[in-house]
Amino acid sequence: MTGRRRMSSPTSSRVPGTSRTRAIPRVKAALLSVGALVAGASLAVACGVVPGVPGGSGDETVTVMTWAPEKTKATNKPGMPAMAKAYERWVNAHGGLGGRKLHVLTCNDHNDYISAAKCARLAVKEKVVAVVGSYSQFGSYTLSPLESAGIPYIGGYGLTDVEFKSVLSYPVNGGQPALLAGLGEELGKNCGPVALVRPDTVAGDQLPVLLDSGLKAGNHAPAEDVRAAEEATELDEQARRALAKATADPQGKGCVVHALDERTNTFMDSFRRLSGDYPAVRTASVLGSVDQSLIDASGGASGPYEGAYVSGWYPDAGDSRWDGMRKVIREQAFGDNRIDPADAGVQTTWIAYTVLRQTVESLGGGEVSARTIRSALDSGLEIDTGGLTPPLRWRFQDLTAVVDFPRLVNSDVTLQVVRRGRLVSARQGFVNVAKTLESTAQ
Numbered sequence: 001m002t003g004r005r006r007m008s009s010p011t012s013s014r015v016p017g018t019s020r021t022r023a024i025p026r027v028k029a030a031l032l033s034v035g036a037l038v039a040g041a042s043l044a045v046a047c048g049v050v051p052g053v054p055g056g057s058g059d060e061t062v063t064v065m066t067w068a069p070e071k072t073k074a075t076n077k078p079g080m081p082a083m084a085k086a087y088e089r090w091v092n093a094h095g096g097l098g099g100r101k102l103h104v105l106t107c108n109d110h111n112d113y114i115s116a117a118k119c120a121r122l123a124v125k126e127k128v129v130a131v132v133g134s135y136s137q138f139g140s141y142t143l144s145p146l147e148s149a150g151i152p153y154i155g156g157y158g159l160t161d162v163e164f165k166s167v168l169s170y171p172v173n174g175g176q177p178a179l180l181a182g183l184g185e186e187l188g189k190n191c192g193p194v195a196l197v198r199p200d201t202v203a204g205d206q207l208p209v210l211l212d213s214g215l216k217a218g219n220h221a222p223a224e225d226v227r228a229a230e231e232a233t234e235l236d237e238q239a240r241r242a243l244a245k246a247t248a249d250p251q252g253k254g255c256v257v258h259a260l261d262e263r264t265n266t267f268m269d270s271f272r273r274l275s276g277d278y279p280a281v282r283t284a285s286v287l288g289s290v291d292q293s294l295i296d297a298s299g300g301a302s303g304p305y306e307g308a309y310v311s312g313w314y315p316d317a318g319d320s321r322w323d324g325m326r327k328v329i330r331e332q333a334f335g336d337n338r339i340d341p342a343d344a345g346v347q348t349t350w351i352a353y354t355v356l357r358q359t360v361e362s363l364g365g366g367e368v369s370a371r372t373i374r375s376a377l378d379s380g381l382e383i384d385t386g387g388l389t390p391p392l393r394w395r396f397q398d399l400t401a402v403v404d405f406p407r408l409v410n411s412d413v414t415l416q417v418v419r420r421g422r423l424v425s426a427r428q429g430f431v432n433v434a435k436t437l438e439s440t441a442q
Contacts, residue, residue: 060100062360062368065128066349067107067119067142068135074111074230075261077135077157078338079346081106084133086333087353093332097360100368104132113138120145129370130154132356133349137203139163151370152377154359155352157345158313160203164405170377170394172351172385173313174411174433176203177210177402179286181433181440182413183257183311184214184223186426187284190309192252194220195242197235197267198259200227207259213440214433228260228267235263239270246281255282255309264289265298272304287312287416292342292423300421309426310416314351314388316425317342321387325350342423347388355383355392390430402437411437 066084068077088104096102105126107119116138123131124145130152136142139160146153147168156163158175187194194215198207204227212222224245228238246254258267264285275281287310295305315321326341328350333339339346359376360368383392389410400408412430416423 060368061103062097062100063103063105063126063128064130064132064356065105065107065119065123065126066132066134067109067116067123068345069111070108072111074263075137076111077343077345079340079343080133080135080157080349081108082333082336082338083329083346083349084353086328086336086339087350089332090328091353091357097357097368098364100360109136109138109142111137113141117141117145123151124149129368130356130373131156133352135159135345137201143169149370150374152374154355154377155348157348161206161404164402164407166407168374169407170355171407172355172389172392172410173348174408174413174437175405176207176286177405177408177437177440178313178411178413178433179288179311180207180210180259181214181436182415182431183284183286183309184211184220185217185431185433185436186214186309186311186415187255187257188215188218188220191220191255191282191284192249193246193254194223194257195226195245195254196223196257196259197226197228197238197242199230199261199263201230204259209440210437211257213436216439217436223257228263230263232263232266234270235267236270236274239267239274243271243275243278243281247279250279253280253282255284257284259286259289261289264294268298268304275304282307282309284309286310288344290423291340291344292317293340295418295421295423303421305418306421308418310418310423312344312414312416313410313412314344314347315414316416316423317347318424322347324386351385351388354385358383400434400437402434402440404440405437408437 066081068080070076070078084104088102091097091102107122109116109119116136120142128151133155135157137159139162143162143166147166153169155172158171158173163169163171196208196211198204208225226238226241228235242256246256258264260267290305290310298305329339329341359373359381362376362381363372377394380393380395390412394409398409399406400411402408411434412432414430415426417426
């Protein structure tokens with residue numbers, strides 16, 4: 001959820017809106033405008049075309065790409081391209097995509113806008129039919145080349161707002177907006193003063209607004225905004241500020257929210273050392289900054305995450321609905337420690353490739369190209385993810401009325417809590433935060 005440098009990626013201005021009724025015409029106008037440009041581009045560019053063969057000849061290849069940062073000093077998501085390659089091996093071992101061979105290209109965006117743009121240009125050069133299940137904090141640099149070539153972006157991590165604005169983006173979750181809004185709703189009911197520790201970056205700048213929208217839904221005051229340098233090696237000052245805010249009201253137990261991706265451990269080292277000087281507070285985070293492996297490495301039930309609230313997009317990692325993904329990992333990636341089934345990036349990649357498979361299969365023996373994949377998704381193809389998300393569709397009428405995130409179709413989140421060292425569901429089912437997200441534009 002972080003952005004590497006405040007100057008690296010431009011932000012989009014907010015569009016005011018106060019209701020679902022007023023928001024829809026503006027969203028429709030924006031989508032029609034961008035759609036016209038994309039339609040024109042698609043006439044000139046045919047990417048990754050697989051000619052139609054009745055019944056499928058079995059020798060066609062569907063080429064896609066997955067990118068994510070690896071081996072950087074900031075956030076890394078090596079499990080996403082690793083999961084994509086495992087899926088490639090598995091699906092090809094079981095007949096391919098509707099009889100077609102799947103070929104997955106991977107690219108390291110290095111958490112750098114130049115490398116991110118190179119990945120996108122490589123996808124265009126290789127004529128992929130889609131970019132699937134990817135992570136980049138530089139959406140403005142990756143989506144633009146894809147839009148020019150008419151290549152759909154399926155199941156991005158949901159890190160940047162452009163992923164919820166581009167007409168060629170098909171998000172499978174509510175991204176960081178839904179996670180923060182859902183967490184804010186929960187904390188508004190259960191916490192005294194709240195402090196948010198987040199990256200001092202462009203992408204990080206939207207997090208306080210989103211968390212505060214959830215807090216406001218519970219008639220709670222805004223959170224204290226505590227910024228942290230993305231590559232900091234110690235965060236004592238931020239820990240002191242957060243603890244001071246969270247303990248300012250002796251009548252209510254405060255909460256400290258840390259949304260720092262891989263810098264979460266850095267913050268918690270400072271937090272543990274300094275928290276003894278303050279009254280007890282509760283911690284909270286979002287899946288991606290906290291997962292089961294981090295909880296285990298930090299002491300489990302005796303560690304600092306015990307009792308912490310964590311918002312996520314999907315059911316907890318122990319849910320039986322993940323059995324299909326775990327089977328693929330066992331068959332094709334046993335021993336690959338890059339792939340953690342509890343990692344939100346790995347889970348998102350699995351769901352994104354589920355979308356790709358069902359989309360290609362829906363085309364039967366027809367042509368598989370960037371154009372036909374877009375057409376199938378835009379025409380109302382419903383994707384069944386086995387209960388990991390609601391059924392997914394990207395028709396205009398399926399879009400929410402969240403002006404700042406017009407491509408958002410899944411605004412459901414799950415609420416989890418750390419109990420006895422395990423990350424478990426705090427409540428059954430999903431919580432929909434569409435109305436809270438709509439309020440952010442008001």
